[in-house]
Amino acid sequence: MTDQGTRRPTRQRAALADELAGAAEFRSAQDIHASLTASGTRVGLATVYRNLQAMATDGEVDVIRTGDGESVYRACATAQHHHHVVCRVCGHTVEVTGDAVERWADAVAAEHGFSEVRHTLEIDGLCADCAAR
């Protein structure tokens, strides 16, 4: 399993984990900090950023960059490698896996002499609800 290193449990980290557990969409650090503060939990913005990063490198949360360069976080359901389909309107997200794609990426890269290949793939569209207006 993912190694948390020597991280100490703190009130702030717990609140952050709770907040993430309750949301199904990707949210920005600022957004999370705001709702934490709104719900009466005193936490510093820097702390939110720090913990979010730590959780991300430990694989506890997924991070993706929005079009305008903002990082958004989400507690992922599975620890295994997967991708996301995000609704452009409401943010509703579903996780998908596709071995075929992973293999294709590796193959096409290898074909051009590349090794140690990684990739990022994000899919977005209109979810059924939002498409129905």
Add this chain to the structure above:
Amino acid sequence: MTDQGTRRPTRQRAALADELAGAAEFRSAQDIHASLTASGTRVGLATVYRNLQAMATDGEVDVIRTGDGESVYRACATAQHHHHVVCRVCGHTVEVTGDAVERWADAVAAEHGFSEVRHTLEIDGLCADCAAR
């Protein structure tokens, strides 16, 4: 073909196009501005940003976001939809197309009720030269 709208040809825009035509890797606006300045071409940074954006929306250049949220630009060889395999060390880039992936993305999204699907896919690794140190 791509519509350039009512854009006027200017010395700055031409220099920018030249600079891009000469580079095979993705470069940041600041980087491009620096080398333009270094080579004696007086151009404002804001102008570089503005033109880069305009060229991007006109499909004249490709833009991707680096891991640290910086936008990097590159004159693309083909106007058609494609993806990139970028070397993490030297930035060497090759363009690849893969109908299978496009179809997979659309299919998996549709499967979950999504419509008007779009996607972003970037692949990175070590090119042959850099792998050989």
Add this chain to the structure above:
DNA sequence: TCAATAATGAGAACCGTTGTCAAACGGAGG
């Protein structure tokens, strides 16, 4: 309980990018 050390918080600093607005420029008409 105590000392050692990691985590926190408030605010400053950073840095890429965008906005502002007066001056310079390009082009169509005269």
Add this chain to the structure above:
DNA sequence: CCTCCGTTTGACAACGGTTCTCATTATTGA
């Protein structure tokens, strides 16, 4: 060729998300 008008430019301020600083607070092992 000259003028007028809308476009583009450039210097610099402003922005916004993220990171850094460092003194203070909390946690842990002894």
